[in-house]
Amino acid sequence: GGRDERGRMRILYVCSDLGIPVLGNRGGSIHVRSLVSAFSRAGHSVVLASPRLTKSSWETPARLDVPVIHVPPRSVTDSASRSVAAYLATVGSTSPLADELRRILYNNDLADALRRQFREARPDIVYERCAIYGTAGAAIADALGVPLLLEVNAPLLLEDQLYRSGKGLGEVAMAAERWTVTRADAVLVVSAALREYVVSLGVAQERVHTIANGIDEALFRPGPREPAVRARWGLDGEPIVGFVGGYQPWHGLDALPALLERLLPRHPAVRLVVVGDGRGRRDFERQIEARGLAESVRVTGAIPHDEVPALIREFDVAVAPYPPPAHDFYFSPLKLFEYMGCAAAIAAPRLGQIEEVIRHGETGLLYSPSDPEALADACDRLLSDRALARSLGLKAAVEVHDKYTWDHNAARITRIAETLVEKRAVAP
Known part of the structure; x- marks a missing residue:
């Protein structure tokens, strides 16, 4: 050697x-x-x-x-x-x-x-x-x-x-x-x-x-929001529910159109921002169009990884809507740690390692993965209580930079x- x-x-x-x-x-x-x-x-x-x-x-x-x-x-x-x-x-x-x-x-x-x-x-x-x-x-x-x-x-x-x-x-x-x-x-x-x-x-x-x-802690860290990022994606100060990841079925993107439909009556200006690409993207976009939600959704497609943190810092709520799997939840969700690094307020299901990493009410909000209404309620709570969202996000950032x-x-x-x-x- x-x-x-x-x-x-x-x-x-x-x-x-x-x-x-x-x-x-x-x-x-x-x-x-x-x-x-x-x-x-x-x-x-x-x-x-x-x-x-x-x-x-x-x-x-x-x-x-x-x-x-x-x-x-x-x-x-x-x-x-x-x-x-x-x-x-x-x-x-x-x-x-x-x-x-x-x-x-x-x-x-x-x-x-x-x-x-x-x-x-x-x-x-x-x-x-x-x-x-x-x-x-x-x-x-x-x-x-x-x-x-x-x-x-x-x-x-x-x-x-x-x-x-x-x-x-x-x-x-x-x-x-x-x-x-x-x-x-x-x-x-x-x-x-x-x-x-x-x-x-x-x-x-x-x-x-x-x-x-x-995470790469030099990239994924808390920071100010950037007007140029919002301008690039046609956003103008609206509250944002965001997702980062691929379109593989285990990521649960199929839950997002229904989530947006539940949130819009409570938060009419809310925008859903989906960061990532994959084979299922066109099917997802068709769902959005068929349900009349296109005006409230931004799909970025693939972007360089070093541009992802700036988008996450724009999220008012970051979601990881994994569905209940037919097997043990063996994932270690990269998106979860990257959300935490940028001090995003997280709504995530009680599944596997997610429940080990996120402490409910301290570093994020957890919900039952089989309950779509519970996901919407968690997002609603974070959109409505900005002080809580900031507190959860900052504590999550400290946690991830210290351990992960x-x-x-x-x-x-x-x-x-x-x-x-x-x-x-x-x-x-």
């Missing part, structure tokens, strides 16, 4: 997920960059390896002050995937097999490339963001003889079955997940529910560490990594 006398580490961060453009605006992209940047700020040497940099050629890459190794799939992998796709088209099948095969084969591409690149100058640790079929990080760590720290953000197979096509190669994905998590020297999960899930796969309790998501930052997470992960490196150094 290459640790110096001051304890600085060489960290190879591996993101094998073909769906995460590491320099893009997706939630996973932001998560990767935030932690990588925190490692770098702490003085560690970090290299990020990924198959995808941006969502499209037209997207401006986010700035990241660490080396990024772009490892696209090899031509033989793409050729195999295309051949399978052509066969499926010939027989009239809509099977996702071609895409799934590409994901599987890519792990070999990435592992081979990184083994060659780091054979003569090994990292101290490999840090991998868990991906469906993801085995590259474990293979690289084993080949280089260094510890693997595996970050698990979701039960990926369950998520694929419930929220995406659900047509992936389930048996293969399950075997790959179990193979990887049981080879990791440490597994880092974002919630208590995920901890239980990982242990159920056969990982020893003492190797699993729960580390919730966090990427710098805190990086420091904790580094301590775990140092212990693993030291154990290897003294092992016979």
Whole structure:
């Protein structure tokens, strides 16, 4: 390894997920960059390896002050995937097999490339963001003889079955997940529910560490409202209920049109501002138009992550309208921490980690996730009692800056990594 006398580490961060453009605006992209940047700020040497940099050629890459190794799939992998796709088209099948095969084969591409690149100058640790079929990080760590720290953000197979096509190669994905998590020297999960899930796969309790998501505290902080931000989005001092996030079904955007309809009779000038983009955006906008709510709604689409805090600071109420899931609430909602960082007054459901982080009546208002009227009542209370909203927001900001930052997470992960490196150094 290459640790110096001051304890600085060489960290190879591996993101094998073909769906995460590491320099893009997706939630996973932001998560990767935030932690990588925190490692770098702490003085560690970090290299990020990924198959995808941006969502499209037209997207401006986010700035990241660490080396990024772009490892696209090899031509033989793409050729195999295309051949399978052509066969499926010939027989009239809509099977996702071609895409799934590409994901599987890519792990070999990435592992081979990184083994060659780091054979003569090994990292101290490999840090991998868990991906469906993801085995590259474990293979690289084993080949280089260094510890693997595996970050698990979701039960990926369950998520694929419930929220995406659900047509992936389930048996293969399950075997790959179990193979990887049981080879990791440490597994880092974002919630208590995920901890239980990982242990159920056969990982020893003492190797699993729960580390919730966090914020970049230099970006997400309390501050004054900016007239230029309101002008850009056609806002003129109206009270704002705001949402930040994607359009995946688990985020609960379907609840927002009904919420607005309940609030408008009590607060006729209220505006709903939705920050983010995704495949469900057009369906959401159609709902808004069909219900005659377009004048009261602003949808920003995708914006650079460093522009999000200024919008959150405009929110009079920030919502996280997660519906009650058909499974354990395993999320560690990034939006929740970012709302808190900007001192927004939060209305959120009593679910999983949300109830652990938000103290009802102190740092936000909680409501029953199965009660749409309770969400509207919480928003109404915050819109009507501005003193309460300010108090909750400021206390939430103190809480998140004290406990939930990427710098805190990086420091904790580094301590775990140092212990693993030291154990290897003294092992016979």
